[in-house]
Amino acid sequence: MALKIGITGGIGSGKSTICKVFSLLGAPVFEADPVAKTLIDTDPGIRKGLIDLFGPDIYTANAGVDRKKLASFIFNDEIQLAKVNALVHPAVRAEFMEWADSQDVPYVIHEAAILFESGFYKMMDFTLLVTAPDEDRIKRVMTRDGSSREQVVERMQKQWSDNEKRKLATIEIKNDNRELLLPQIIRIDKQLKEYGKIW
Numbered sequence: 405m406a407l408k409i410g411i412t413g414g415i416g417s418g419k420s421t422i423c424k425v426f427s428l429l430g431a432p433v434f435e436a437d438p439v440a441k442t443l444i445d446t447d448p449g450i451r452k453g454l455i456d457l458f459g460p461d462i463y464t465a466n467a468g469v470d471r472k473k474l475a476s477f478i479f480n481d482e483i484q485l486a487k488v489n490a491l492v493h494p495a496v497r498a499e500f501m502e503w504a505d506s507q508d509v510p511y512v513i514h515e516a517a518i519l520f521e522s523g524f525y526k527m528m529d530f531t532l533l534v535t536a537p538d539e540d541r542i543k544r545v546m547t548r549d550g551s552s553r554e555q556v557v558e559r560m561q562k563q564w565s566d567n568e569k570r571k572l573a574t575i576e577i578k579n580d581n582r583e584l585l586l587p588q589i590i591r592i593d594k595q596l597k598e599y600g601k602i603w
């Protein structure tokens with residue numbers, strides 16, 4: 405059975421970029437967020453649950469969820485956020501476990517922005533935390549998404565701080581353009597492949 409490796413980090417830290425490198429090194433990557441979003445749009449149980457919570461208008465005419473509406477209901481109300489997460493996260497978890505068990509490799513990667521916040525980290529054998537200075541992250545996301553500094557800072561403030569995440573992480577990957585990124589990833593990949601062999 406493949407080792408399960410969780411990878412997380414704040415907005416713009418470089419999770420997706422680093423996952424691309426792990427993928428090139430042969431590690432299958434499960435991206436939790438798009439899976440969660442697809443399930444919200446397509447899973448009948450989740451659909452019913454969201455309609456019960458927020459009414460039928462939470463879905464648009466073309467069947468997808470109204471993202472702006474859902475964000476406005478949950479991002480300023482912790483109770484509603486917890487209810488939505490309780491509907492969506494068990495389904496994501498089940499999909500991940502089934503996917504992971506079908507992979508014949510030393511290790512697989514689970515990428516999630518809220519790996520620690522959601523408790524998903526408890527299902528992982530090891531966790532990797534990607535960090536970078538706030539200013540670098542802000543500039544990267546402004547360039548990537550065309551968002552304003554204020555929009556990025558607002559999102560950052562809603563996420564756990566790196567210090568909180570460090571307490572739960574096995575290994576930190578520094579994506580700060582001071583410590584070289586590729587040697588860090590190659591070292592971790594080598595260790596995981598060795599460890600995966602004897603697991």
Ligand SMILES: CC(C)(COP(=O)(O)OP(=O)(O)OC[C@H]1O[C@@H](n2cnc3c(N)ncnc32)[C@H](O)[C@@H]1O)[C@@H](O)C(=O)NCCC(=O)NCCS
Binds near residue numbers: 440444518
């Ligand atoms: C509510 C939605 C429609 C808002 O979409 P929007 O494009 O405005 O925001 P985006 O998806 O980029 O998320 C922004 C940030 O919010 C935080 N966040 C997103 N979903 C969650 C969640 N379920 N719980 C806690 N924080 C969350 C993350 O820190 C993320 O970086 C969207 O976030 C969503 O569908 N979320 C549920 C999917 C999910 O649970 N994803 C988390 C991984 S399992």
Ligand SMILES: Nc1ncnc2c1ncn2[C@@H]1O[C@H](COP(=O)(O)OP(=O)(O)OP(=O)(O)O)[C@@H](O)[C@H]1O
Binds near residue numbers: 414415421422544
């Ligand atoms: N070391 C780096 N130097 C410069 N740019 C970088 C570096 N690492 C990542 N980037 C760029 O910064 C942006 C953010 O990186 P990425 O999308 O990988 O972050 P993320 O952690 O997955 O973000 P999010 O949580 O918003 O999805 C991307 O455009 C990426 O190409």
